[in-house]
Structure formats: C-alpha cells, structure tokens
Amino acid sequence: MFARPNSQHSQVAYVTNDLDAAIEAFGREYDAPAFYTFTNANSGSDENGEQLRIALARVNGVEIELIEPIGNTAPVFSDVLPGGDELAIRFHHICFRIDGPLENWDAHIATLDFDRHPIVFKGALGEMMRFIYTDERRTLGHYVEHVWLAPEILAQIQGATPAYPPARA
Numbered sequence: 614m615f616a617r618p619n620s621q622h623s624q625v626a627y628v629t630n631d632l633d634a635a636i637e638a639f640g641r642e643y644d645a646p647a648f649y650t651f652t653n654a655n656s657g658s659d660e661n662g663e664q665l666r667i668a669l670a671r672v673n674g675v676e677i678e679l680i681e682p683i684g685n686t687a688p689v690f691s692d693v694l695p696g697g698d699e700l701a702i703r704f705h706h707i708c709f710r711i712d713g714p715l716e717n718w719d720a721h722i723a724t725l726d727f728d729r730h731p732i733v734f735k736g737a738l739g740e741m742m743r744f745i746y747t748d749e750r751r752t753l754g755h756y757v758e759h760v761w762l763a764p765e766i767l768a769q770i771q772g773a774t775p776a777y778p779p780a781r782a
Contacts, residue, residue, distance in 0.1 A: 665680050
C-alpha cells in the first residue's frame with residue numbers, strides 16, 4: 614500500500630483535546646513555534662459532518678498536523694483521547710499525498726484492497742481535494758490517510774504553512 618506511483622509520505626498527525634495548548638507544547642518541546650490553523654467546519658469536505666480544528670507546520674520537509682475534534686462529531690479522531698481536562702496529544706496517522714492530476718488519485722484508489730484496508734473516513738472538496746483514511750490499527754497501530762490536492766490548493770496550503778528550520782535568505 615505504501616509503494617505506489619505518484620505517492621509520497623508527507624505528514625505525521627496527532628490528535629489533541631486542546632489545539633492551542635498542543636501548538637504551545639510543539640513550540641516549546643519540538644522547535645515548531647507557529648502553525649497555520651483553520652477549521653473544516655462548514656467546508657463540506659467530509660461526508661459525515663466531522664468538525665475539526667487543524668494546525669499545520671512543516672519540520673524538515675515533513676508536515677506535522679495537529680487535530681482537535683470539535684464536540685462529539687468526529688469519533689475517528691476523538692476515540693484515542695483520554696477523558697479529563699489535562700492536555701492530551703496522541704499519535705493518529707501518517708499521510709501519503711498523491712501528486713499530479715486527479716487521474717493519479719483515481720489510479721491510486723484503484724490499487725487499494727478495501728477488504729484488507731477498510732475506509733473509516735473519507736471526503737472531498739469539489740474538484741480541489743480527495744481523501745480517505747484506511748484503518749491500519751490491527752497491523753500498524755494507526756490510520757493511514759491518502760490525500761490528493763489540486764496543485765493550486767497544495768501551493769496555497771504550503772505557502773501558508775510555517776516551515777522549520779526557516780529558509781535561509
């Protein structure tokens with residue numbers, strides 16, 4: 614599943630019960646002091662109504678994603694979080710980005726065996742984005758996200774995402 618044409622490991626993702634505190638912890642502990650933050654609420658990007666606050670930073674070329682589920686709308690993201698008020702940050706998934714035209718996404722999806730790698734979360738945003746999460750917890754202990762972004766959206770997100778260490782002038 615990992616070795617596919619036009620596919621590259623691009624992200625490591627964590628879920629948290631407090632996005633602002635998690636961003637602060639990543640700055641203090643892991644030298645990533647700023648993140649690009651947004652919410653998917655009302656974006657129409659998923660099929661089940663999951664609402665998430667999301668933060669992105671790029672560290673040595675790998676995107677770090679922090680995700681805070683909003684309310685009880687996103688059990689795929691909140692189920693691994695313990696109860697209580699203490700800050701929790703838990704590893705959740707890695708992501709493989711499919712580059713190129715939308716046809717590359719279709720070709721990628723056609724190679725996956727969904728009986729062995731069941732989809733637990735999926736969505737799209739018009740002709741700009743496609744994603745699925747496959748459940749690999751039985752063998753790997755985590756989910757795998759597969760995502761395709763139209764080149765202009767990818768460039769926009771990458772342009773807004775802080776990178777560390779900062780580029781030298």
